Amino acid sequence: MNFKLHIWRQPNAKAKGHFETYSVANISPDCSFLEMLDILNAQLSTNPVSHPVCFDNDCREGICGMCGLYINGRPHGNDDGITTCQLHMRRFRDGDEIWIEPWRAKAFPIIKDLVVDRSAFDTIIQAGGYISATPGAAPDARNTLVDKHSADLAMDAAQCIGCGACVAACKNASAMLFVAAKVSHLALLPQGQPEAKQRVKAMVFAMDSLGFGSCSNTYACEAECPKQIKRDNIARLNRQWEAAKMS
Numbered sequence: 001m002n003f004k005l006h007i008w009r010q011p012n013a014k015a016k017g018h019f020e021t022y023s024v025a026n027i028s029p030d031c032s033f034l035e036m037l038d039i040l041n042a043q044l045s046t047n048p049v050s051h052p053v054c055f056d057n058d059c060r061e062g063i064c065g066m067c068g069l070y071i072n073g074r075p076h077g078n079d080d081g082i083t084t085c086q087l088h089m090r091r092f093r094d095g096d097e098i099w100i101e102p103w104r105a106k107a108f109p110i111i112k113d114l115v116v117d118r119s120a121f122d123t124i125i126q127a128g129g130y131i132s133a134t135p136g137a138a139p140d141a142r143n144t145l146v147d148k149h150s151a152d153l154a155m156d157a158a159q160c161i162g163c164g165a166c167v168a169a170c171k172n173a174s175a176m177l178f179v180a181a182k183v184s185h186l187a188l189l190p191q192g193q194p195e196a197k198q199r200v201k202a203m204v205f206a207m208d209s210l211g212f213g214s215c216s217n218t219y220a221c222e223a224e225c226p227k228q229i230k231r232d233n234i235a236r237l238n239r240q241w242e243a244a245k246m247s
């Protein structure tokens, strides 16, 4: 398969970026999107005047959340429920033109080309996305019973990999779905209860101070989340927040 790629190039956060056009040929339909970019970079590396395209990745299995790219106007491309590293070239047509951009949000400044700084998410987690009580050994943990429904909801929320697609998809660059998932997976479990109020306040304050926008209920975040985190978590976050404010 052959493709024409329009890729955002930007040397650093302060520089002005622009699209550059490249061609790649003889790409296997079974090639992943990131492997296709590897092939392009191998091509660019042989040219003394061109520089490989910087993009973030680690696990290439949909686990680490590092590989977020805007592909033809959608976070992680045109398939639902997958990350960029799980997207394959057979999902495109031979000869397609593909537009590839970084996440665009004030809280995620561009480091270089397609790589953005998502450390704002780390700051939110450091504000309260943990439990500080020791859970003890495995037999102690088994003594704390969790009903199946709550366990399922908590595990669904815990699937969030912090990729930032929710922020990139939102017209306000809101991080509500991310914070909601992180608050929910602890709030639904007994181990998360002692610090629940302090946690939600600290995480929401951190989110607001880092330049993320407000949620205006468009649910673009839910539609584009590769882990299909539900917007119900945002409702739970709002309930937790209201309860914490009144206490």
Ligand code: FES
Binding pocket: 056, 057, 058, 059, 060, 061, 062, 063, 064, 065, 066, 067, 083, 084, 085, 086
């Ligand atoms: S590289 Fe880890 S989720 Fe894509």
